Amino acid sequence: MKLEALLERMEYELLFGDLEKEVTGVYYDSRKVSNGGLFVAISGTVVDGHSFIPKAIEAGAKVLVVERDDIEAPADVTIIKAKDNRISLAILSAAWFGYPADRLKVIGVTGTKGKTTTTYMVKSILESAGYKVGLIGTIEAIIGEEKIPASNTTPESYIIQEYFAKMLDAGCEMCVMEVSSQGLMMHRTDGFTFEIGIFTNIEPDHIGPNEHKDFDDYMHCKGLLFKQCRLGIVNGDDPHYKDVIEGHTCQLETYGLKEENDIYAKNVKLLHEPGYLGVSYEVSGKLDFPVKIDLPGTFSVYNSLTAIAICHHFKVSEEKMQKALAKAKVKGRIEMIKGSDEFSLMIDYAHNAMSLKSLLTTLKAYHPKRIVCVFGCGGNRSKLRRYEMGEVSGQYADLTIITSDNPRDEEPQAIIEDIKIGMAKTDGQYVEIADRKEAIRYAIEHGEKGDVIVLAGKGHEDYQEIKGVKYPMDERVLIAEVLEELKR
Incomplete structure (x- = not known):
């Protein structure tokens, strides 16, 4: 695609080179640049894309879109200057794919x-x-x-x-x-x-x-x-x-x-x-x-x-x-799962205090016999979230089953201990079962007529992340396995 056509809806200043050249691709990651490509240098909050310009040129970039005047490049490289390269990338991307x-x-x-x-x-x-x-x-x-x-x-x-x-x-x-x-x-x-x-x-x-x-x-x-x-x-x-x-x-x-x-x-x-x-x-x-x-x-x-x-x-x-x-259904968003005629069972993505409070107060309006809340918190994340979620579940659920979410690089039990600090601010009843499948089994096995059981935090996710590895784990599968095992 001709560079001039790519730039037709963009505000820019030509610092060096010509606009007649053919562009073979639009890139914002210097590692993906191919010969004849256009590289957009984005000034990020952590990394400045301008520092990757030498790598982009080495990979074959023939057009640079920059936000600075002090860029040096070989004679066959066109340099375009714009005010904000996030806007530039959006407009160039739209042009590249034909609007x-x-x-x-x-x-x-x-x-x-x-x-x-x-x-x-x-x-x-x-x-x-x-x-x-x-x-x-x-x-x-x-x-x-x-x-x-x-x-x-x-x-x-x-x-x-x-x-x-x-x-x-x-x-x-x-x-x-x-x-x-x-x-x-x-x-x-x-x-x-x-x-x-x-x-x-x-x-x-x-x-x-x-x-x-x-x-x-x-x-x-x-x-x-x-x-x-x-x-x-x-x-x-x-x-x-x-x-x-x-x-x-x-x-x-x-x-x-x-x-x-x-x-x-x-x-x-x-x-x-x-x-x-x-x-x-x-x-x-x-x-x-x-x-x-x-x-x-x-x-x-x-x-x-x-x-x-x-x-x-x-x-x-x-x-x-x-x-x-x-018949509208969304995976992991107040997703009702048929588990029993005695109690209601649902999966929801609520993974912070605000969303958990919203969910549990909504369910309270139905006047269930009990609300049973099964949840954990993610590792490598704010401890404050754990305290807050523990406090919310202690306030609004009749029974909390504290379990594991995505522990990542932390020990599941250490995360559970943090959740219990929040629980301790309330009179809420709880049990702790680190293995999520066993926590679900406990909830279903002890479900009473009129209960609403909520599995919170995982929602649509079909994995559990432990020490950098995502292991398959879908709560729908766990529920089906538990129901089958209890039937036997």
């Missing part, structure tokens, strides 16, 4: 909670209406029949554009994707316009030296989505939503439980039957029809209402929305 988002309708979902569930619900509803839909998110990217495990909620801009191009090749008309505040802050979603941007909710999270400096910065970064979409659909019940959308450039619609929203839910009812938790409500405002979903809690109302607010813009019938929502 695939111009031919896809891209739906972006941002918020502290609910992104994953909402994206899967939207995909399910749109596909029930005959659309072919790709997905990019925390668990995986789905492109046609291909599923690619995710390493970031929102991948690097080059990867996003590559996925878009693959989606077009697979016949997709739409993509629904999770958009993290980090992804927005690091310009991973620059270079295209979202058809619809969604805001689910916001709570203090991801605030620290390597993420956002404070809550205002977190809200500002979430709000960047609404300067990059045609239509914004926002949770009008969230107390911070006006701060998030400040300076928006899109049309706006609201949804929620309050009647002043454009679309709202009324007559919300919690459904509790043996081995089953769900919720029903009526959609009101711009739309009017009943909904029943096999997922518990008020947050499931919000997630499904978000999906409805999106999908009605694509002319999906009420009947198709009802049917798709009735």
Whole structure:
């Protein structure tokens, strides 16, 4: 591809060389550069890509995109200067893949909670209406029949554009994707316009030296989505939503439980039957029809209402929305597993105090006989998280079974001892069983009629990480094995 064509939507200054040359690839990792490639030097928080320019040149880079004036290179290397190379990478990546988002309708979902569930619900509803839909998110990217495990909620801009191009090749008309505040802050979603941007909710999270400096910065970064979409659909019940959308450039619609929203839910009812938790409500405002979903809690109302607010813009019938929502499931997100007619059993990704508290308080509203919470905490992570999760489970669960999560380089028992420090601040009952399968066995074997048993923390993960090795471990498999062994 001609360099001049690659640069057509980018603001830049030509420091040296010519623009007529052919480019064989766009790279931001000097180890992957091939002969004739273009290398984008990104100034990261830990590593400065400019220091890898000699390696990129040695590997055959013929174009450098830089942020500094003092770059030296051979006479046959063109040097382009830009203000922010994260933006440069996004725009160059879009150009390299032929601007695939111009031919896809891209739906972006941002918020502290609910992104994953909402994206899967939207995909399910749109596909029930005959659309072919790709997905990019925390668990995986789905492109046609291909599923690619995710390493970031929102991948690097080059990867996003590559996925878009693959989606077009697979016949997709739409993509629904999770958009993290980090992804927005690091310009991973620059270079295209979202058809619809969604805001689910916001709570203090991801605030620290390597993420956002404070809550205002977190809200500002979430709000960047609404300067990059045609239509914004926002949770009008969230107390911070006006701060998030400040300076928006899109049309706006609201949804929620309050009647002043454009679309709202009324007559919300919690459904509790043996081995089953769900919720029903009526959609009101711009739309009017009943909904029943096999997922518990008020947050499931919000997630499904978000999906409805999106999908009605694509002319999906009420009947198709009802049917798709009735069977919507997301791996590892309040995922109900049939274990007994006596008690309810579920798997959820709740892996910090905020998400665990939200889950357990939601379940308390169903007035179960007991809430039994099985969880551990990850190794090589903050001890504060362990204390907090121990305290939350001690407060809101009737019985906690403390077990192992991903111990990584730490000893499982040492992590359990930290969790117990938090538990000690409460009157909560607990047992400790380091082996996760045995912890699950204990929960199931001692399950009582009317109990809700929650396996928290692992969610969609199908491995356990111990000392640098990821061993296969899927809680669904463990549950099936335990049930079979108990039957015998």
